[in-house]
Amino acid sequence: MQNSDILILNDQNLPPDLGLPPAEDIDAELLDNETMGDRIKTMLRKNKLAAASFVVIVLMCLAAAFAPFLTPYEPNKTSLKDRLAPPSREHILGCDELGRDHFTRLLYGTRVSVMIGLFPTSVAMIIGTVLGLFAGFYGGKIDFVIMRLADVVLAFPSLLLAMVVSYTLKGGIISIFLALAAVKWARTARVIRAQTLSMKEKEFVEAARSLGVKKSTIMFRHILPNCLPNLIVLLTLNIPESILDEASLSFLGIGAQPPSTSWGLMVFRCKPFLFEYPWLAIAPGVAILVFVLAFNFLGDGVRDALDPYLKD
Amino acid sequence: MARYIIKRILVAFPVLIAVSLILFVLLNVVPGDPVTVMMREHIKPELIEVFRERMGLNDPILVQFGRYMVNALRGDFGMSYKLQRDVSAMIREAFPHTIKLAIYAALVAWIIGIPAGILSAVKQNTLVDRAFMSFSLMGVSLPVFWAGLLMQYLFAFKLGWLPVTGYYSPRYYILPAIVLGWQSAGTIARLTRSNLLEVMKNDYIRTARAKGLGETVVVVGHALKNAMLPVVTMMAMQVAGLLGGAVMTESIFGIPGLGRITVDAMGTRDMPLLQGSVLFITAIIIIGNMVADLLYAFLDPRIRVE
């Protein structure tokens, strides 16, 4: 079991075995005692792109929250005289086909994307985590049923399934919520199941069993906390995907319904004016791209930072 | 190996049936009576019941499903409510357009994605790496529909290099293939890169170097094959996945493929058409995934040679 020292030293984080002076005087500063949070902080300090992305996300979330204070207009107030007005000092992004201020609608659209990014994703991940834990921990029939169900869900192209679910529920934001939650739990369940299976074989779980610790305690106190890095990684994948999916569904007309604002819906509504008034369709697209890209850049950084934890 | 194949095919079947059932149930609980949709308002209320009975809509849903599946296996997906045409004939017409688009897109994805991934891994943490990876991330983050519109505006409308919409010659497929392929290229590049980097950490890479092999031989000869195993699977799966992605692209570029049919059917609430096309796409994806798995098994001696 002796590690060859070349592999140890290759890592920036010297393992404690190599890095410890005699027990009498352990020197805390030399130990590899970085927590997950520390690692992410270090990553943000070093990775400029991820840091910038983080700032963008925070700003956009703030913009969503304080939208009414950032614009003098109402998102749904139509004004025929401003119909398709080009960008000007009053309307920095111009007005749409009903004379509504485009920038205002963009701001309010942020709310939809932020909500879509957070809620259905979280719901799906909580469901997926619990199912994955049970499937991995108990195995047997429970595992079989849950995993075949996940197989079935994963067999659909997620957008197509979301389309069908959303269609069945007659569109609207709520139906997107449900559609995305119905689609996204499966991947989480799979990842958490795999992690649970590997954790179950770990000696510390066996130790807990030998101590007579209850199964539920083992599951939630020993295994679940060790799935945390995986969950964070899944989150960084799921959020941008959900935002994109919502935009796509709305663009197809089966997501957000007018008059509510959604970036995807805005692109859809402005499509007919693409060649004469290109900024109308381009602006919401840029918003989607920036938001999703920011999440992906940040997610990449976070994944790198958590890499050693994922390999445990 | 033969047994592995049989097993894998046997596993695919229940999934296919379950997928069909879920679709069927989802689409059949939609509020709104199909008879009304079909006949619009020109129907006396008392006749609705008669039609419902005749169409078997009053049977238990499982019976309806069974009947549907038996017919579907015979190639009969029923009649489109709106267009009064045979759904299977419509699918037959649309499918070539979609598969063409998917193959073009896959080519774009592979030709860009794989070399980009390899180069990024070899030049890890250099400018090249960062450029390729940002480009890949763009592909993954780009809303397909918006990218399509943007390209139409730029290359078709402003520059006039390529046609805006249509499906008459390969030229018409360039923009849609790029739009659709970019996303997959991003995924493939990222997967190739991370796999290759992971494989390069293995002991047998150290062995290969200790043998005196050159770095190119080490990467191409020893690392790449191991790294590409999952990528090949992913590629095979993506051909199928691109069919799903075609839904968006087709409706923007006016290609009358499966995706277009699906979106149109959704808009007109044309149930048999929607059901048929979605089921068809999903079936192809399941088969595609199965092929991907078999491909993996074939390439990996650990599975191939028991």
Next chain:
Amino acid sequence: MMTNLAAGRAADRIMDMAADTAAEAQEMLAITDLKTHFFTQKGVVPAVDGVSIRIPEKQVMGIVGESGCGKSVTAMSILQLVSRPGRIVGGSIMLDGEELVGKSVKEMRNIRGNKVSVIFQEPMTSLNPVYTVGRQVSEAITVHRQVGKQEARQQVVEMFKAVGIPEAERRFNSFPHQLSGGLRQRVMIAMAMVCQPKLMIADEPTTALDVTIEAQILHLMRRLEEKSNTSIMLITHNMGVVAEICDFVYVMYAGKVMEQAPVFELFDHTKHPYTKGLLNSIPKPTEEKQRLYNIKGMVPNLLRLPKGCRFSPRCEYAMPECREREPELYDCGKNHKVRCFLYQKDQGGGADE
């Protein structure tokens, strides 16, 4: 991979020394004052800190030490396969009169697997799972020799027979996962020996194997060494393995050689407190059951080496002097050298460095 700059700088300094070392050219390998450091974020880790090792022709030379003592890094330095952030910062490695430090990547490639080969601890992970073992071994030939496929194959099968792989012809087409651990290690040895290298480095070759298989492999290595002109550098933490097949032993601790002697001399007249401690920690069959001797404390952090002798904090003989300055390797005669002030007075032919 290898940073040429540092190696170049090192090479310049070595040129001066080269004149001295050339005199002892009958040695297969002569490492002089090798320094390989790792430049980590937390500081410079002197994994190998001025190590001098000599291996005469046709000998099994053992390097023993606990994890983190620098034994594997020394080996990898010879091949110049030290992974980032490590690099050779000084010293000389002469292989059969040829300086390796400062060699270009291309020149090194010609040496690896050809003049110096290596086998690793884990035969499972050290073989590429997607190629047959035959192909992997013949690759070692074709890269260094101008031979055809058929001839390479023949040589590999010969080699397989020589290392005791049953049904050598059939095994040529086996994948690694089809072989047992012992057979895989034989394949690794075949790969290492197929070009008849001058030096074979065996890095913990039996640690991952069962005892009965270990005995087979050690026996095989001993036999190969007798039959061929290859010297073997055996890296291990197991004193038993050392006693079993080595001719000469270097004991390393925290990046430095603490004691070096012919194997009988080392075991019969153990001198350094660390070596004594190591040997005494092994439960002895002869003793009645009593407390085992143990070295207190742990291997020091290489980022913060203690002042003076790096073993002094754990040494029960430590004198004030030991905590002040670092002892040299003192020659005690009979080819026995010890880095410990206790033997300063015994010194025969003068200090080594």
Next chain:
Amino acid sequence: MNNTLNHDGAKVLAAAENVVKEFKLSGNIRRGQMVVHAVTDVSLNIYEGETLAMVGESGCGKSTMGRLILRLLEPTAGTVRFEGRDLAELGEEELRHLRKKMQIIFQDPYASLNPRMTVAQIIAEPLNTHQIYGSQKETEARVKELMKKVGIRPEFTNRYPHQFSGGQRQRIGIARALALNPKLIVCDEPVSALDVSIQAQILNLLHDLQKEMGLTYLFISHDLSVVRYISDRICVMFLGKICEVGPTEEIFRAPKHPYTRFLLEAVPKPNPHLRKEQKAFLTGEMPSPVKPPAGCRFHTRCPLAVQRCSQEVPVLRNIEGRQVACHLVTA
């Protein structure tokens, strides 16, 4: 094997009677199910206060045996008794209760401690699970006492496992096992992942603890020199079966089973004078536990094998104060 006392008059603490453990290999649909015969018909007594060592090469079933004794695994057939009670007859709650008396120490000091729990939480877990103390204060005091006992500074209660070295982690694992004052501790290769100098520290600790607390050890190891140091009796296993059981010194002095003899011979001794030019060593590899050889499982590698060995399974017989399973050994 129904004698409950050994010759010194010690009581049987734990016993295995004709225990069989098979693992089904899933994912293979070739004719019938593939079964790994990990342990086949093993009977064994562990006496109070002794250290019984289980030795053998990888895949011989020694670790499985340890887990069967603790009922971390359920035997496919046979009975495991602890203090005379059949573990199979106990309900889940009763078994949980009984776990206070039997503990385990693991090989890998990195995998055996939950990386997301502090030392205090790890050592307190058994105490909290069985609600040993009414107050948090008492538990804390006990945790500190245990830490001192195994040689970890009690100030380190809030540190995480990765802040300790391998040897120290092993001490923490020992402290956790000691928390409930168990009678039996299964030590599963407790020192094989450690450096020699650290190994000696841990072995001494285990030795001292046994004396102080009257512990019984089932010591699983492949390292014969360690085994010789720590154990009173040795049980040698080969491919799921016992070859030989007997007092340590006698087995080392005169091994009776051919496998034991070769195993002892194969160990590299830290003394170059014992080097033999023509050493007799076993040829061949360990047979597969999926298709173990018929008759004596060792016969394919045994140079002394006669025809009978490939046909008839040798039973474990009492010969001169030990038990040997070999047709060729006679009293």
